[in-house]
Amino acid sequence: MTTRIKICGLTRPEDAREAARLGADAIGLVFYPKSPRNVSIEQARAIVAALPPFVTVVALFVNPTREWVDEVLAGCAIDLLQFHGEEEPVFCRSFHRPYMKAVRVRTAGDVLDAARQYPDARGILTDAFVEGMHGGTGTRFDWGLLPQQLSLPLVLSGGLSVDNVAEAVHEVRPAAVDVSSGVESSKGIKDAALMAAFIAGVKHGSV
Numbered sequence: 687m688t689t690r691i692k693i694c695g696l697t698r699p700e701d702a703r704e705a706a707r708l709g710a711d712a713i714g715l716v717f718y719p720k721s722p723r724n725v726s727i728e729q730a731r732a733i734v735a736a737l738p739p740f741v742t743v744v745a746l747f748v749n750p751t752r753e754w755v756d757e758v759l760a761g762c763a764i765d766l767l768q769f770h771g772e773e774e775p776v777f778c779r780s781f782h783r784p785y786m787k788a789v790r791v792r793t794a795g796d797v798l799d800a801a802r803q804y805p806d807a808r809g810i811l812t813d814a815f816v817e818g819m820h821g822g823t824g825t826r827f828d829w830g831l832l833p834q835q836l837s838l839p840l841v842l843s844g845g846l847s848v849d850n851v852a853e854a855v856h857e858v859r860p861a862a863v864d865v866s867s868g869v870e871s872s873k874g875i876k877d878a879a880l881m882a883a884f885i886a887g888v889k890h891g892s893v
């Protein structure tokens with residue numbers, strides 16, 4: 687199976703265009719005001735408008751209100767929701783859109799528990815646990831904590847970079863990888879050369 691690639695935390699149309707040109711399958715837009723990568727609905731619309739067809743647009747939230755998710759969905763063409771907080775399953779599924787649930791992995795049971803709790807999620811995104819932070823930390827976690835088998839597609843994230851992504855894909859065999867900090871020149875600003883090398887690393891690790 688091809689390992690799908692999501693580049694997360696974009697804030698500029700030109701980065702989205704370049705990510706798509708290089709072969710990213712999905713881009714992530716952060717709708718969380720406390721993040722340095724937060725985008726407004728207007729910004730998001732401009733980023734989405736820069737994309738060719740067949741690139742999945744993912745909207746990220748951390749414990750949002752229902753009204754905020756509804757406003758984003760009404761204002762911008764979103765394909766998939768991604769929840770990074772303590773959102774209940776009933777809340778995640780209530781938008782009648784495909785969604786992923788992010789888990790900050792601390793123990794071997796965390797990912798299995800999430801798959802059991804959110805059986806209708808399109809995938810479980812695994813990230814590093816960093817106290818007080820919900821994502822985009824550039825921190826890796828112990829991939830040995832991941833289960834050998836999971837009922838849902840596993841999206842590996844957390845501190846992935848050009849230096850470790852081939853090894854990560856080879857070792858974990860995730861359905862997809864997700865990266866933010868590892869392909870940035872500064873927060874929210876993606877580096878074309880790093881994105882190209884990252885995507886090449888995924889392909890290298892997949893063989």
Ligand SMILES: O=C(O)c1ccccc1NCC(=O)[C@H](O)[C@H](O)COP(=O)(O)O
Binds near residue numbers: 825866
């Ligand atoms: O990117 C953020 O600032 C962010 C803030 C709050 C919740 C999630 C956030 N990003 C989520 C992502 O999908 C990241 O790609 C993922 O956490 C991995 O980030 P990184 O370790 O920087 O590659």
